[in-house]
Amino acid sequence: MAAALLVSLMAAAFLGTALLxxxxxxxxxxxxGHPALHWLVHIWKLPPSPVYVxxxxxxxxxxxxxxIEFERRDAIPALRRAAAVVGRSSLAVFIAQYCxxxxxxxxxxxxxxxxxxxxxxxxxxxxxxxALLWQRLDRNRFFTLGLRARRCEEGYEATTCAPTxxxxxx
Numbered sequence: 001m002a003a004a005l006l007v008s009l010m011a012a013a014f015l016g017t018a019l020l021x022x023x024x025x026x027x028x029x030x031x032x033g034h035p036a037l038h039w040l041v042h043i044w045k046l047p048p049s050p051v052y053v054x055x056x057x058x059x060x061x062x063x064x065x066x067x068i069e070f071e072r073r074d075a076i077p078a079l080r081r082a083a084a085v086v087g088r089s090s091l092a093v094f095i096a097q098y099c100x101x102x103x104x105x106x107x108x109x110x111x112x113x114x115x116x117x118x119x120x121x122x123x124x125x126x127x128x129x130x131a132l133l134w135q136r137l138d139r140n141r142f143f144t145l146g147l148r149a150r151r152c153e154e155g156y157e158a159t160t161c162a163p164t165x166x167x168x169x170x
Contacts, residue, residue: 006061006062006064006065006068007061007062007065009057009058009061010058010059010061010062010065011058012058013054013055013057013058013061014054014055014058016050016054082128085128085131085132085135086127086128086131088131088135088140089130089131089132089134089135089139089140091143092130092131092133092134092139093127093130093131093134095130096126096127096130096131097123097127100123100126100127101123
């Protein structure tokens with residue numbers, strides 16, 4: 001139900017993006033040098049143009065619908081467990097991602113090439129390693145409000161109620 005709604009919203013967002021962009025191209029609606037109308041129909045991040053919002057909200061909704069469907073079908077359990085590790089270590093992964101993707105690119109000055117997807121996939125490895133280490137060292141314990149830990153099912157760590165090990169029970 002939720003996935004169908006998200007797919008409908010995603011389709012509407014993509015359709016809105018396509019129609020707005022196509023109408024401008026066909027009709028020549030945007031006069032040259034008019035910044036307000038130019039902003040309305042082009043993909044600008046800051047401030048976000050309507051086309052930008054439609055396009056990236058559509059992509060986000062499509063990903064969310066896919067994740068809901070994967071969860072419903074219990075598909076790709078290893079990927080789901082890996083995503084859970086990253087989700088439980090989000091602060092550490094955010095910092096690692098900043099260091100790898102921004103600091104390293106500033107220091108290395110890599111050229112723009114078709115190898116960027118390889119750089120992206122390679123950057124996931126150290127971030128996942130940081131997430132695993134963060135979880136194994138139980139660093140989330142420093143981010144509590146002093147609340148007592150809840151009881152967990154057998155096979156789960158008592159402090160985080162997370163599966164023991166990456167291949168642990170669901």
